[in-house]
Amino acid sequence: MAKVKNWQIQRDMEYPYTEHRPKRQWSIIFDLNKCIACQTCTIACKTTWTSGKGQEYMFWNNVETKPYGSYPLAWDVRVLETLGQQAWKAKEPYYGKTIFEAANENEVAAHFNPKDEDWMYPNNGEDDCLGNVSHGEHITLPHDKWFYYLPRTCAHCTYPACLAACPRKAIYKREEDGIVLIDQSRCKGYGECVRACPYKKSMYNPHTRVSEKCVGCYPAVEKGYQPMCVQNCIGKIRVMGFVNPPWSIREGNPIDYLIHKKEIALPYYPQLGLEPNIYYIPPIHANRDYLLQMFGPKVDQAVANYKNLKNDPVAQGLMVLIGSTDRIMHSFKVKNGIASGYDEKGDEIVSVPVTEPLFERAPFDKDLKAVRNNTP
Numbered sequence: 001m002a003k004v005k006n007w008q009i010q011r012d013m014e015y016p017y018t019e020h021r022p023k024r025q026w027s028i029i030f031d032l033n034k035c036i037a038c039q040t041c042t043i044a045c046k047t048t049w050t051s052g053k054g055q056e057y058m059f060w061n062n063v064e065t066k067p068y069g070s071y072p073l074a075w076d077v078r079v080l081e082t083l084g085q086q087a088w089k090a091k092e093p094y095y096g097k098t099i100f101e102a103a104n105e106n107e108v109a110a111h112f113n114p115k116d117e118d119w120m121y122p123n124n125g126e127d128d129c130l131g132n133v134s135h136g137e138h139i140t141l142p143h144d145k146w147f148y149y150l151p152r153t154c155a156h157c158t159y160p161a162c163l164a165a166c167p168r169k170a171i172y173k174r175e176e177d178g179i180v181l182i183d184q185s186r187c188k189g190y191g192e193c194v195r196a197c198p199y200k201k202s203m204y205n206p207h208t209r210v211s212e213k214c215v216g217c218y219p220a221v222e223k224g225y226q227p228m229c230v231q232n233c234i235g236k237i238r239v240m241g242f243v244n245p246p247w248s249i250r251e252g253n254p255i256d257y258l259i260h261k262k263e264i265a266l267p268y269y270p271q272l273g274l275e276p277n278i279y280y281i282p283p284i285h286a287n288r289d290y291l292l293q294m295f296g297p298k299v300d301q302a303v304a305n306y307k308n309l310k311n312d313p314v315a316q317g318l319m320v321l322i323g324s325t326d327r328i329m330h331s332f333k334v335k336n337g338i339a340s341g342y343d344e345k346g347d348e349i350v351s352v353p354v355t356e357p358l359f360e361r362a363p364f365d366k367d368l369k370a371v372r373n374n375t376p
């Protein structure tokens with residue numbers, strides 16, 4: 001195995017191929033404080049990409065209730081069990097093992113293989129209460145009172161386990177945007193990628209007998225548009241752009257700004273060692289120990305930084321820009337209470353007021369001769 005630099009765990013690690021970073025890297029940031037699990041993103045992806053035969057149980061984008069739900073069943077618990085208990089002290093690199101370093105001889109990564117039925121019940125029972133609830137009784141839940149929604153796509157990892165495990169070399173990472181794709185004509189459906197991806201975002205199609213995965217909506221990205229799951233997000237919780245490693249941050253890039261400058265967006269399960277390129281603003285109300293195992297020891301600081309955004313008009317401006325355009329924002333500026341986003345050429349593509357104007361209407365409309373009241 002080669003030694004490669006993984007900035008998320010702040011050390012070099014083992015990987016089957018030598019380090020190579022694409023010209024730019026596709027990335028999505030999700031604000032988990034805002035996701036309402038409406039699943040519009042899931043359906044936007046499904047209707048665009050996976051409405052065919054053999055794709056019935058395939059959700060390249062899914063949203064699960066943490067910690068009680070998962071797709072496929074218990075993927076996160078089983079991956080962490082496979083890796084075994086590891087430690088990561090705050091303000092230190094991660095010295096525990098990644099899935100590549102914990103692999104047995106003759107395998108690329110420590111892994112588990114979901115059964116067919118594990119893919120069949122996304123969201124089943126996640127938000128249900130337990131038992132009968134009749135008049136005057138309190139709802140009893142099968143779980144603690146905190147939870148949050150976790151939307152997931154393929155992370156188009158810098159060190160993809162799917163790519164590393166493919167014996168046919170059918171999986172490749174595009175130089176122009178870092179999107180990881182499966183060459184359908186080379187794939188023979190051995191399923192090694194399905195086994196190796198710890199996030200379980202490579203899926204087997206029993207009809208075509210080859211593996212498939214999120215394609216990052218590359219046709220849209222090539223035209224300067226964000227992916228369908230991002231464009232259609234009802235909660236405006238997502239923004240897609242290009243992330244840089246910390247040693248080559250681009251000034252004004254909204255993605256670099258939230259990840260590296262404000263340090264509010266974190267990769268999930270960075271300890272697995274793939275340098276995943278989807279990032280999450282952690283939910284501020286959720287159990288901190290749980291967040292720690294999912295986002296690593298920087299989570300406390302990220303939550304504190306997020307709470308401080310109210311004192312930063314530039315960051316506030318960017319938060320308002322998220323979800324306000326379908327185009328990819330390569331840079332942004334906030335000036336005189338107006339937040340603006342720009343495309344690759346530097347042309348303005350969106351402009352919004354940082355504070356929404358508030359209009360107070362008189363209870364009696366003289367023009368219409370009508371009294372307005374609020375319907376309870």
Ligand code: SF4
Binds near residue numbers: 198201
């Ligand atoms: S999330 Fe999984 S499928 Fe996607 S690039 Fe990473 S290892 Fe491959």
Ligand code: SF4
Binds near residue numbers: 044046154217229
């Ligand atoms: S980026 Fe495109 S292909 Fe990937 S999950 Fe989102 S909508 Fe689906």
Ligand code: SF4
Binds near residue numbers: 037042063238
């Ligand atoms: S569309 Fe947006 S708000 Fe709705 S579930 Fe998806 S990520 Fe969450």
